Amino acid sequence: MASTTQTEIPPARPGGRSRPRPTGRLGDKIFLGLSQGSGILLLVLMASIAVFLSYRAAIAISKDEGNFFTTFDWNPAGSPPVFGIAVLLFGTVVSSIIAMVIAVPIAVGIALFISHYAPRRLAAPIAYVVDLLAAVPSIVYGIWGALVLVPYLEGLNLWLDQFFGWTYIFEKTEVGVARSLFTVGILLAIMILPIVTSVSREVFLQVPKMNEEAALALGATRWEVIRLSVLPFGRSGVISASMLGLGRALGETMAVATVLSPSFLISLHVLNPGGGTFAQNIAAKFGEADAFGRDALIASGLVLFVLTLLVNGAARLIIARRKEYSGANA
Numbered sequence: 001m002a003s004t005t006q007t008e009i010p011p012a013r014p015g016g017r018s019r020p021r022p023t024g025r026l027g028d029k030i031f032l033g034l035s036q037g038s039g040i041l042l043l044v045l046m047a048s049i050a051v052f053l054s055y056r057a058a059i060a061i062s063k064d065e066g067n068f069f070t071t072f073d074w075n076p077a078g079s080p081p082v083f084g085i086a087v088l089l090f091g092t093v094v095s096s097i098i099a100m101v102i103a104v105p106i107a108v109g110i111a112l113f114i115s116h117y118a119p120r121r122l123a124a125p126i127a128y129v130v131d132l133l134a135a136v137p138s139i140v141y142g143i144w145g146a147l148v149l150v151p152y153l154e155g156l157n158l159w160l161d162q163f164f165g166w167t168y169i170f171e172k173t174e175v176g177v178a179r180s181l182f183t184v185g186i187l188l189a190i191m192i193l194p195i196v197t198s199v200s201r202e203v204f205l206q207v208p209k210m211n212e213e214a215a216l217a218l219g220a221t222r223w224e225v226i227r228l229s230v231l232p233f234g235r236s237g238v239i240s241a242s243m244l245g246l247g248r249a250l251g252e253t254m255a256v257a258t259v260l261s262p263s264f265l266i267s268l269h270v271l272n273p274g275g276g277t278f279a280q281n282i283a284a285k286f287g288e289a290d291a292f293g294r295d296a297l298i299a300s301g302l303v304l305f306v307l308t309l310l311v312n313g314a315a316r317l318i319i320a321r322r323k324e325y326s327g328a329n330a
Contacts, residue, residue: 050305057299060292068299072264074281076289076296083296085303087264091181091275092304095256096249098185098270099192104242106189107196112226114197115204127201134194142258145187150259153178153186157271169270176273179261184277185270187259188252192245199244203237204230236319243315250308253279278304 061068063081071084110130114123154177161172211229220228256277262284263274282297289297 053298053302053305056295057302060295060299063292064296072266074264074285074296076293081292081296085278085300087266088276088278088281088300089303089307090266091184092250092277092279092307094270094275095181095184095188095277096246098182099188099249100242100246102186102189103193103196103245104238107193107241107245108200108238110193110197111200111204112230114201116222116226116230127198130194130197130201132194134198138191138252138254139258141187141191142255145183145255145259149187150178150183153183157182161271169268171269172271173269174272174274176261178271179259179273180271181260181275182270184256184260184275187255188249191252191255192248195248196238196241196245199241200234200238203234203241207233239315239319243312246311247308250304250311251279252277253283256280257283 060076064071064076064083065080066073066082066084068084069089070086071082072087074083074087075081076083110126114127114130118126157172157178157180160170165171207230211233212225215225215229257280260275260277260280261273262276262280264276265274267274278300282301286294286297
């Protein structure tokens with residue numbers, strides 16, 4: 001006869017209810033407290049920075065005789081003090097847009113090549129080199145840009161002026177070296193390329209293999225697999241990576257200060273020397289500024305702080321409102 005095994009059932013509590021699992025262990029409580037404390041600390045730090053910047057900015061703006069948002073000049077030491085952020089806001093936005101237009105498509109292409117095209121023996125060294133570029137200090141990029149990039153871009157500027165000057169944007173109307181917003185945009189694109197590439201690569205590597213194998217089983221080509229399975233799944237990650245890169249482009253200081261020839265003029269001719277950014281102006285003016293001048297620089301820093309928050313908030317809103325970006329429907 002076949003023997004049957006019987007499993008022992010733990011005795012029930014009086015009333016027919018099973019014994020509940022113990023909760024509220026000390027380790028769980030400590031971890032919960034540390035997690036909540038870390039989140040609250042982060043919010044407190046952000047609020048403290050915002051309050052400090054707002055207070056010092058209010059002091060400076062209250063004594064500004066010009067319009068803080070539309071004035072082109074920057075002279076807080078004058079009598080009366082006149083300063084504004086129009087040129088700085090324009091230069092920061094334009095140089096960041098140029099950097100994003102150049103860097104994001106190249107970064108996504110490199111990430112796709114490493115994750116889906118390159119052999120393993122080739123993908124690992126390329127990924128290592130890309131990650132290593134992110135660790136290069138900003139001042140090194142700035143020195144390289146001033147000594148190497150600026151001289152070699154003069155020929156590119158003349159070529160763009162000759163063949164694309166009709167667009168007005170690439171029309172070069174002033175003679176001078178290539179210390180322009182266009183040069184800054186190219187340098188920033190090189191600097192943010194490793195960040196966007198690394199994050200995008202890791203996102204593409206997380207694509208479920210079932211999705212790719214199903215597309216291949218249906219006869220899809222390699223590009224069709226990427227277009228139908230990989231890109232929809234990784235779109236939110238690419239947006240997040242782009243926002244990380246944009247954050248560095250908006251706040252980059254030393255590299256921009258080394259390459260750019262600052263001037264308080266707004267020109268849509270991006271090849272002309274001149275322009276300015278928030279971070280570059282703060283780095284250039286802070287050492288020689290008095291107490292009120294530092295308050296004026298802090299006021300410009302507050303605008304950069306708000307601009308960065310708006311950019312990140314817009315990215316989160318795009319991802320939240322477009323459910324297909326999450327990759328759930330890939």
